[in-house]
Amino acid sequence: MPIIPTVADWIAGTPGTISLGQGVVHYGPPPAALRKIPAFLKNSAHHKYVPDAGLPRLRKAFEEKLRAENGIDASGGRRIFVTAGANQGFLNALLCLCDPGDEVILLSPYYFNHEMAVGLAGCRAVCVPTDGNYQPRLAAIEAAITARTRAVVTVSPNNPAGVVYPPDTLRAINRLCAGRGIYHVSDEAYEYFTYDEATHYSPGSLDAEHTISLFSMSKSYGMASWRVGFLVVPEHLFDDMMKVQDTVIICAPAVSQAVALEALKEGRRYCLSRLPAIARVREGMLAAFSRIPDLVTVPPSRGAFYFLAKIHTSMDALPLAERLVREHKVAVIPGETFGIGKGCSLRVSYGNLSGEAALEGTKRLVRGLIEIVGR
Numbered sequence: 001m002p003i004i005p006t007v008a009d010w011i012a013g014t015p016g017t018i019s020l021g022q023g024v025v026h027y028g029p030p031p032a033a034l035r036k037i038p039a040f041l042k043n044s045a046h047h048k049y050v051p052d053a054g055l056p057r058l059r060k061a062f063e064e065k066l067r068a069e070n071g072i073d074a075s076g077g078r079r080i081f082v083t084a085g086a087n088q089g090f091l092n093a094l095l096c097l098c099d100p101g102d103e104v105i106l107l108s109p110y111y112f113n114h115e116m117a118v119g120l121a122g123c124r125a126v127c128v129p130t131d132g133n134y135q136p137r138l139a140a141i142e143a144a145i146t147a148r149t150r151a152v153v154t155v156s157p158n159n160p161a162g163v164v165y166p167p168d169t170l171r172a173i174n175r176l177c178a179g180r181g182i183y184h185v186s187d188e189a190y191e192y193f194t195y196d197e198a199t200h201y202s203p204g205s206l207d208a209e210h211t212i213s214l215f216s217m218s219k220s221y222g223m224a225s226w227r228v229g230f231l232v233v234p235e236h237l238f239d240d241m242m243k244v245q246d247t248v249i250i251c252a253p254a255v256s257q258a259v260a261l262e263a264l265k266e267g268r269r270y271c272l273s274r275l276p277a278i279a280r281v282r283e284g285m286l287a288a289f290s291r292i293p294d295l296v297t298v299p300p301s302r303g304a305f306y307f308l309a310k311i312h313t314s315m316d317a318l319p320l321a322e323r324l325v326r327e328h329k330v331a332v333i334p335g336e337t338f339g340i341g342k343g344c345s346l347r348v349s350y351g352n353l354s355g356e357a358a359l360e361g362t363k364r365l366v367r368g369l370i371e372i373v374g375r
Contacts, residue, residue, distance in 0.1 A: 002112070002113075002116070003333055003334065007021050007022075007325070007333065010331065011331050017325055017331055018329060018330050018331070018357060018361035019330075019352065019353075020330060020332050020348050020349050020350070020353070020362075020365060021331040021333050021347075022349065023305070023351065024219070024224045024349075024351065025278070026351065026352050026353055029223050029226070029263055030221065030266040032262060033221075033259045033261075033265075033266070036259065036262045037255065040254075040258045046255070047254075049250060050254045052081075052242060052250060053245065054080070054081060054082025054251070054252060054257060055258070055261065057261055058257050058261045059077070059080045059082060061264045061265075062074075062080055062215075062230050062264065065267075066232065070188075070191075070204065070205060072204040072208075074232055076235065078238040079232055079234070080230060080231070080232055081231040081233070081245055082228065082229070082230060082252045082257055083229045083252055084227040084252045085216060085218060085227045085228065086187060086189050086215065086218070086231075088227075088248065089229045089230065090187065091117045091120065091121070092231055092244045093214075093231065094121040095121055095248075096233075096237055097151055097212075098122075099122075100121075100122035100123065101122065101124065101148065102123045102150045103148045103150065104118045104124070104149075104150060105126045105145070105151065105152040106118070106126070106127050106128070106153050107128055107129075107141075107155075108128065108338065108339035108341075109130070109161055109308060109338035109340050110127065110338055110339050111160065112339075114155075124148075126149070128144045130161075133299045134308065135163060135166075135169065136165060138169070145180055149180070149182055150182055150183065151177075151183040151184070151212075152173060152176070152183075153185045153186075154173060154185070154187065156170065156188070156200070156201075157193055157198075157200065157303025158190075158306075159304055160308050160333070160337075160338045160347040162301035162304045162305070162307055163299070163301055164198040164302050164303035170201050174203040175206075175207075178210040181210075182210070184212070185212045185214070186202065186211060187214045188202060188213060189215065189218065189229075190303060190304040191220070192271040193219065193303055193305055193351075195282065200303070204232060209234050210234070211234070212232065216228070216229045217263060220268070221270060221271065223260065226253075226256040226259060226260070228252060228256045228260040229252075278350065281353065281358040282305070284362060285307065285350055285362050288365075288366050289366075291366070292366060292374075294312065294374075295311065295313075295369050295370065296309050298310070305351030306349055307350070308335065308348075309345060309347075310343060311343075311345060311369065311373060314344075315344055315372075315373065317334035317335045317336055317340075317345055320344060320373070321334040321346060323368070323372055324364075324365065324369075328365070329364060330361050330368060332346040332347060333349075335347065348365065
């Protein structure tokens with residue numbers, strides 16, 4: 001079962017629990033974007049289907065964003081699809097690229113929805129472990145490629161580890177994929193969430209023929225429930241991707257696309273204006289973890305809004321996470337969910353709370369680890 005609903009059930013049975021689990025931000029969409037909804041609803045044409053690939057004005061706005069911020073040229077109208085979130089975009093890509101039995105390389109710890117989507121597509125996830133700091137190992141990726149490999153997936157800034165892959169690493173993976181005639185699927189949902197002078201890099205700026213890029217409005221614009229994402233594909237995949245899009249969803253919800261268009265007018269400054277508050281919570285958590293080094297190690301993490309903390313215990317992460325909810329009313333996500341086979345780790349999210357709630361959640365987590373693990 002998906003871990004998020006499982007943890008939600010624990011929380012529902014433990015009133016007063018503070019969640020450091022689900023990966024969402026604590027703010028919502030730009031108010032100026034929401035004010036456009038009444039006018040949208042008054043137009044009867046807006047209640048019909050819109051173009052499969054997305055509203056032309058929204059796709060054009062995102063094309064300009066890609067050019068200005070990511071160095072990606074997606075001009076010509078045959079490379080951008082608006083999807084119901086980046087998760088749908090990822091599944092679209094799998095259905096377009098893969099036949100049943102094909103292989104997709106995921107770097108573990110991986111984003112759990114990617115692993116499940118590979119299974120839904122009838123394919124096999126080949127999990128390649130990263131190093132001790134959750135960074136990719138190019139030689140291990142190359143060794144995992146077979147005749148059935150169709151793609152290598154990267155997520156940077158990373159969910160669940162919060163690490164940012166260096167540009168040189170992403171370029172090397174991209175060149176490897178191009179050289180072997182496979183695709184590099186680059187999930188960039190957390191592109192605006194970087195700290196301590198880390199920078200985000202888009203592999204699609206290097207190679208348009210072998211790169212599929214995923215973007216999302218969920219995190220940066222506080223639009224998780226609106227389900228708006230963007231799939232950027234090589235032009236030669238457009239027709240096949242259109243077949244998948246029309247079969248799976250026809251079009252992303254029109255009202256969500258309309259709000260997304262107005263949100264893009266606010267631009268990245270909307271997210272960046274809220275980043276300092278998230279960074280303060282991040283620093284507070286790091287300080288709290290530093291006081292219990294015998295119990296917790298946090299590998300270097302300069303992106304997204306996650307820590308994948310290594311817990312110094314022989315306990316499995318799943319029962320530990322449940323006890324933290326039941327006994328200490330704080331929720332985190334167990335590392336097994338992300339394909340970590342050895343040791344105990346917990347994903348801690350610091351984007352969904354602010355101020356006193358974040359401080360209290362951190363206190364509960366530290367207290368719980370001391371009482372459960374420190375015994």
